Amino acid sequence: MTPRALVLALGLAVAGALPSAADPLGDALRGAELFERQCKACHQIGPGAINRVGPRLNGIFGRRAGALADFTYSKSMARMGADGLTWTLETMDAYVKNPKALVSGTRMNYRGLKDDAARGALIAYLREFSDRPQNIPEAVPTARRSDRDLDPAILALKGDPEYGEYLSSECTTCHQADGSDQGIPSITGWPEEDFVVAMHAYKQKLRPHPVMQMMASRFNNDEIAALAAWFAKLD
Amino acid sequence: MTLNRRIFIGSGVAATALLSAPMVRAQGKPRVVVIGGGAGGGTAARYLAKDSKGDLDVTLIEANKTYTTCFFSNLYLGGFYDWEKLQHGYDTIAAGGVTVINDTATAVDRAAKTVTLAGGQVIPYDRLVLAPGIDFKEGSVPGWTLADAEVMPHAYKAGPQTQLLKRMVDSMPQGGVFAMVAPPNPYRCPPGPYERISMVAHVLKTTNPTAKILIADPKENFSKKALFEEGWARHYDGMVDWIGPDRGGDVVEVRPGSMEIVIDGEVTKVDVCNVIPGQMAGKIAALAGVTADSGWAPVHPDSMRSKLDDNIYVLGDSSAQGDMPKSGFSANSQAKVAALAIRGELLGARVFPAKYANTCWSLIAPEDGVKVGAAYEPTPEKIASVQSFISQTGEDAALRKATYEESLGWYAGITADIFG
Structure with a gap:
């Protein structure tokens, strides 16, 4: 067995035998700090949150894009909602990473959060203010599924x-x-x-x-x- | 490659085994005592006995000789399922090597590792599995105590309460009012109260079409809300009035003496009042000292082992594990993980990674079934939802019928899995 093949083999063996454990989104406490610094100027979240420059973010997960009746969205965001964009862990991750890549004409003036761990932390924090799967089983998941596919x-x-x-x-x-x-x-x-x-x-x-x-x-x-x-x- | 993988798994198990050396007892087999013979406890006892092939001494303590499943009891209310079919005995579990004791556990001595029964018997254990379901929080609905359940039934533990509620619905006066006080989160069977409303509406539509249904609900949202609302409008137009917190549904008092419900100051005379109170873990969990301030028992996500006692596992409704709803399906799923973890500890059995799942079917009207389900995996903090699905509004009748038929198959399947 060549060294490279050996490394590959060991890697596969490890991947195959790791206990099944979902990938938590990130550290919600760190996410709270990020929200405070990067989002709070425009968005509110938590008890009593209201719309400001941006829409309130309570219950965002599982909601259609552009769905709050009492907020005026950009045409682009409204159209994405009509086309079926719903906020899930995946779509929110893409949007926070690079807003204009997902919703071209969004009015959200935010350059995006490229760092995976920071983004995961922010999303973990946002997720805490939406429906809990314990109570509403169909609610958007709270962790990423472990990748169990093997070579x-x-x-x-x-x-x-x-x-x-x-x-x-x-x-x-x-x-x-x-x-x-x-x-x-x-x-x-x-x-x-x-x-x-x-x-x-x-x-x-x-x-x-x-x-x-x-x-x-x-x-x-x-x-x-x-x-x-x-x-x-x-x- | 095969060899690599197998060696790796094998050594992993060996390491685990070293950390928690399998118990070797000089006298007799390791003893596992299970309290509660429902979806969690029944499954755990049966699987422990079956898979240990006689190497474990398994005792099941259950107050009732015949168990009535809470799941599908709404279909009995609606006239879709016979009472007798909800009832299950313990003969097959006993025949599988489980000692079944029909008594109530009144105390757990964690230092001595014993369970005391109402009848005075004291039973030692090496591992204890608690699966006591729910109890009700006194004072959660102003004006109502458990003593009022004969007048305003909860019918949220299946049994005589369920039969009482059915008699009340079936004998409502023409044009009468059925009221429900829906519970706050978290509670057993998230879609349960709303399936019950659907079943009551079906009965009333048939026998008492001018009757009304009121629901006072402290929650803004509930499971399958869009599906139930669509179904209520389609099948029971104008009959069901759901009063959420925006209309004062969270400010409720009941008066059992005068059969009145007061919603946000407005008094309504009602003919039937189904009070589903706030809930907590079955009392024995608190008596054992394994519950937190929330009233539920925190467990490790990868095994269902209590976070407060290494020798105790807590299953089903009474556990606080994270994202899984409190359901019979969840309890059955958790029981299999716990049973394997216990066999691993006590007998050195191979322990595979925990996987959990749940699906909840609900019936809205004849042959109009819907479902919601999710897959779960442990993270370090909790059992986390990683994938979910739900029936869609606007589905055609054939799909809804197939979903209903599937639910009948599920009932047959899970009760065979639990009770044999």
Whole structure:
């Protein structure tokens, strides 16, 4: 093994074995300081916030761009809202990084925050003043999903049924382990290849079911293979 | 490559095992006691016994011989689901190797690691799993105490309260008023109060079409609000009046003696009043000393282990974990993570990274089902939402019907997963 291949191999092994942990947005306390210095001249946020030069930012996440009835937006921002722009972690990140790159004619006179950690901190602070997922499950997420995709070099891994058995407990909340089929299909006894193909079709959002898209998107290739190996064994 | 990955995982587990050496007891098997036989506790007990293949001594303490699920109890109110189908026994859990004790836990001695039952029995544990669900905060709705629940039911713990509320709705006088006091955040089953309104509206539309429904709500926003409002306008036009805090819905008093509700100073005589009070962790969590000032029990996001006692895990509604809603699905998901963590500690089982998920289905009208769901992962601070979806307004009838049928399948699936 060449040194370069070794580094690559070790890197992959580490990436594959890291515990699943979502990426927190950043340090909201630092974000509060940034807001104070860079945003507060125009925007208010928190209890009693009102519109100033810019709109109030309470409840911004999950809201359509340009949606406050009592604020007059730029034509450009209003159009983006009409086109469907909604403030999520991703769109807000792009907007704060470079406002005019996302909304060409925005009136927000802000050059953008290029530093990833600082931007993450600011967004973490803003996120605290929108709906909490604990109360409103459909609210915009509060962390970035851990990237569980692995290099194609290890796609050929044979499924580990023991791992599959553990992972399968997520499936059996809906799909019955004894293969019963009552409104939700049976997934036991499938040929492994069919199972893998189906799961990847959900992962790529080719198959439309939102619960399955969500579940499949969180499994890496190893994990899908493990599930296939486990469920293939069940009759 | 395969070898590299496996070695790495293997050594990771070995390191963990060294840090928290699996308990080896001279006498007998390690003991796990689970308090509460619902979605969290039932799942935990069953999985602990099943996956340890007899190497753990698992005891489940549950007050009721028959468990009535709170999830789907709204469908019973609406006439869509039979009472008997909400009820589940513990025979399969017991047959799977769990000692089931029908009694109430009254105390936890964390130093001695024992649980005391109302019947006097004292049960030792190595790990304790608390899954007691919710209790109500006294004084959260002025004029109402738990003693008034026979007159103004909460029906937010499934059982006789649910049946009482159904009898009241079914026998409302023509043109009468049904009122609900909706709870403040956080509470069990975020869309639950609004699904209940939909089910009551369905009954009244059929039997009592001039009746009215009032909801006094302290919250500006609630789960699936756009979907419920669309559904109420479509199916129950003019019947439902939701009064949010902008109209004084947060300034409420009830008078059980005269069957009145006072919303922002305005007195209304009502025929049925469903008071869903503010909530906190089931009492045994506070008695065990694992709750915070909030009334809920803080847990480590990667395992559901109590932040206040390493030997205790807290599941489901009673835990404060971050972004997961308080639901049966969440409790079931958390129980599987905790069961594996406990087997890892006590038996040295391979522990895989925690993954959590939740989906909540709600029925708005016959064959008009909607759903909301999210995926969650632990961060150092909390269990964080990382992805979510929700049914859309304006969906066609076929999709709504399929969503409803899916919810029936989910009920069959999760109750089979918990109770066998």
